Amino acid sequence: MPSPAAIELVARNVASLVKPPKVTETEIESLKADEIDAVLMALKDHPLESIAVLALSTGARRGEILALNWGNVDLDAGTIKIERSLEQTKAGLRFKAPKTKNGRRVVSLPPIAVDALRAHRRRRLELRMALGQGKPEPDALVFSGFNDRPTI
Numbered sequence: 001m002p003s004p005a006a007i008e009l010v011a012r013n014v015a016s017l018v019k020p021p022k023v024t025e026t027e028i029e030s031l032k033a034d035e036i037d038a039v040l041m042a043l044k045d046h047p048l049e050s051i052a053v054l055a056l057s058t059g060a061r062r063g064e065i066l067a068l069n070w071g072n073v074d075l076d077a078g079t080i081k082i083e084r085s086l087e088q089t090k091a092g093l094r095f096k097a098p099k100t101k102n103g104r105r106v107v108s109l110p111p112i113a114v115d116a117l118r119a120h121r122r123r124r125l126e127l128r129m130a131l132g133q134g135k136p137e138p139d140a141l142v143f144s145g146f147n148d149r150p151t152i
Contacts, residue, residue, distance in 0.1 A: 031056070050120035051143055054080075057113040063087055066150060067095055071138035075118055078109045086150050093150050117142070 031039065036056055043049040054065055063085035072081040083104050084095045098104050109117070120142070127146075128136060136148065145151045 050116040053113050053116035054109075057110050058107045060107065061085065062152075066141070066143055066152065068142045069139045070121075070136060070142055073117060073142060075109075075114055075121075078111075078114050079106050080109060081106050086152065088152050093152060095150075 039052060039056070040049070043052050051065060054060065055062070058080070060068075060080075060082060064082045067084045067086040068080060068082070072083060074080070081104075082098070084097055085103075086093060087096055125135070128134060131146070133148075140148055141150055143151070
């Protein structure tokens with residue numbers, strides 16, 4: 001007499017009898033100039049304004065922006081250095097290296113992004129002082145929660 005496990009075996013893959021559905025490819029749509037202006041006007045003085053300005057003016061991905069630390073921001077030169085990304089996994093948040101060597105790059109910032117980052121830094125410093133946290137370390141995240149931990 002065969003074991004119970006042997007009885008449950010299937011001689012062939014029944015899924016091969018069915019055709020899988022076609023995957024429809026969709027084109028990513030970029031915002032037009034007037035739409036960008038509308039987004040920035042809607043976010044004026046909002047906590048997400050500096051993130052939106054940085055994303056819209058650099059094309060950096062969300063994970064790249066959220067992994068950015070102050071040591072990789074040079075406001076005087078008007079550049080940011082993207083060296084990693086933040087991703088959410090089942091185990092939680094983790095930093096990862098870019099998939100390709102071209103993923104590590106220096107990105108020039110337009111004046112609007114430099115101004116937005118300067119204002120964001122000033123607000124963060126004021127908040128840190130009010131909370132008694134002092135000046136952040138160079139490896140502190142540009143965009144983080146109150147506890148300096150990454151957020152998504």
